[in-house]
Every structure is written in structure tokens, then in C-alpha cells.
């Protein structure tokens with residue numbers, strides 16, 4: 001039986017994407033709505049891998065777009081369990097930009113998402 005700390009560490013989820021033209025806007029940067037969709041997805045996977053229960057997004061907290069993400073770069077999304085409640089938990093999601101042809105890497109976007117564990121009747125149940 002693993003400890004909470006081991007479950008938190010084991011749930012950390014990383015997804016890489018190439019910023020191809022079908023994900024960019026007319027400024028040739030990653031469309032913000034696409035970024036938020038990817039963030040919700042990695043947060044969902046993180047919450048599911050932690051709890052191994054059905055979870056739904058109940059809230060997305062502040063999302064900071066600190067740097068624009070140019071087309072033709074790579075991005076890494078990292079989901080980390082930030083806190084655990086009774087039926088809910090919070091996931092921190094960070095997006096890092098990596099240039100394709102150098103080792104340059106920087107953080108671009110951060111946000112938090114709250115998930116609630118639910119049963120087959122869609123009612124909240126213990127997250128643990």
C-alpha cells in the first residue's frame with residue numbers, strides 16, 4: 001500500500017506536443033483556448049491517475065499566460081497534485097516551451113484545476 005506522498009509523486013503527468021499550425025492563432029502563437037483544453041486534459045489525467053476514481057472538473061482557478069508560445073516550438077504540460085480535500089483535489093498545471101533546435105526551455109503558462117470524485121449516481125465520494 002503506497003503512501004499519499006508516493007501516490008502524489010506517481011500521479012505527476014507529463015505530455016509533450018508540437019505546436020503545429022492547426023493549434024495556432026493569427027499571431028502564429030498557440031491559441032489560448034487550445035492551451036486551456038490541453039491543461040484540463042493533463043489535469044484530468046493527473047487526478048485520475050492519483051485517485052483511480054471517476055473525477056469531473058468542478059472549477060478552474062486563475063490561469064496566467066505569462067509568455068506567448070510560438071508556432072514551431074515544443075511544449076511540455078506538467079500536471080502535479082497540489083492539495084487533497086475530502087471529495088476533491090487540486091491539480092497544478094504548468095506549460096513549458098522548448099525550442100526544437102536548442103536546449104532553451106522556459107515556463108509559459110500556469111493554472112489550477114479542481115476535480116471531484118463521483119459515484120455512478122454522479123454524487124461526490126471520497127477522493128481517497
Ligand SMILES: CC(=O)SCCNC(=O)CCNC(=O)[C@H](O)C(C)(C)COP(=O)(O)OP(=O)(O)OC[C@H]1O[C@@H](n2cnc3c(N)ncnc32)[C@H](O)[C@@H]1OP(=O)(O)O
Pocket residue numbers: 044055056057058059084085086087088089114116118122123124
Ligand atoms: C472530465 C470532464 O470533462 S468533467 C465535465 C465538466 N464538469 C462537470 O460536468 C461537473 C459538473 N458539476 C457537478 O456535477 C457537481 O458540481 C459536482 C458533482 C462536481 C459537485 O457537486 P456538489 O453538490 O457541488 O458538491 P459539494 O458541494 O458536495 O462539493 C464537493 C467538493 O467540491 C468542492 N467544490 C465544489 N464547488 C467548487 C468550486 N466551484 N471550486 C472549488 N471546489 C469546489 C467542495 O469544496 C467539495 O470539496 P471537499 O469535499 O474536498 O471539501
